[in-house]
Amino acid sequence: MEACDMKRTPRQSHRLLAMCIVTLMGCTSSNEQTSQDASAMSGVAMVDQICSLCHGLTGESVSPMFPKLAGQQKEYLKLQLGDFKRHLRSDTSGAQYMRGFDHLTETQITELADYFSHQSPMKSDADSADARGESIFGNGIPESGVARCGSCHGAGGEGNGRIPRVAGQHAEYAIRQIKVLQQTEQRPRDDSMKSSNHSLSEADTESVARYMATLGAQPQ
Template sequence: MPALALVNDVCSLCHGLTGESVSPLFPKLAGQQKDYLKQQLTDLKNHTRMDKASTQYMWGFTHLTESQITELADYYSKQPAMQAEAETPDARGELIFRHGVPESGIAQCSACHGAEGRGHGQTPRVAGQHAAYMIRQIQVFQQADLRERGDLTSQIAHTLSDADAEAVAHYMARLGP
């Protein structure tokens, strides 16, 4: 099945036709980094993403070809960037995103995700992502065995308190256009 048919028939059910998911259960893919999307789809195909949501919703994607993975990643990465949530940014979240929590050994998120949260290569765009989704991903990273490539993020996320994880997720949700 061509990638655009997959987008229309399968992916859009959760992620929306343009990758602007309306449900906080599913990540927004619009404007996401192409290399990151390719890696995640490959991990889903190979069953190396073990978090519950991935297992529940994406386990059947073992049939994706390398060409389909590339086409899907290309399609979503070229969509207009994720739309930010309209609420006022979280001041504590901004502090963590921009400066980290040095007294707890937590590096700033912007060191990897960029000053505007746009990501680069295999580092995902976080700007405009659903806050609830980001909170869940931070929790997944706190369980290092659930994300094969989460080594650095796991080390950082492990020491975030629940309140700090929520604050930085809400801040990231408000970044971007």
């Protein structure tokens, strides 16, 4: 069993968060040698030494503060990593934890995206499906002009190209991202998402996020 898969006490979780912050602060160091060392790392080495601290070695993060990356669409990952590098994603949590990645090379971005996209897809939440969320995902809310989520993300939430996989993603993370789309002009790469109506109530946002978390591969 990988360390990232083990259950943690609150104290251990806080220690993990501290390690993540320290690591990312190290990435923002102005020390020229540090920058050169980071630029010379392969994508796999970065996964092992940096990314795994928050996202897990296989991209199956244990904390909803950090998105699962396992089996995520490669093109989507490349675009988002590029936007983090250029500071084009300014949502609070993303900016806080990814601020040090402006040193990423295009080769590293490609290698990281390739690595995580080839991992076994995100494992689903073991909780029972949310009936209201299932209805919104499969049918939308016609009376409010809300399209069915599956029309873009796929019937099973697998995503496609620039459209992210949502099957098995942490519900709490999905809720935050839906609110980003509702309330801000962030996520410049997501023009297709901006053109979609995301005017869900808070309760419906939570329902569809909980449903998406139950999709995908079953935990073993």
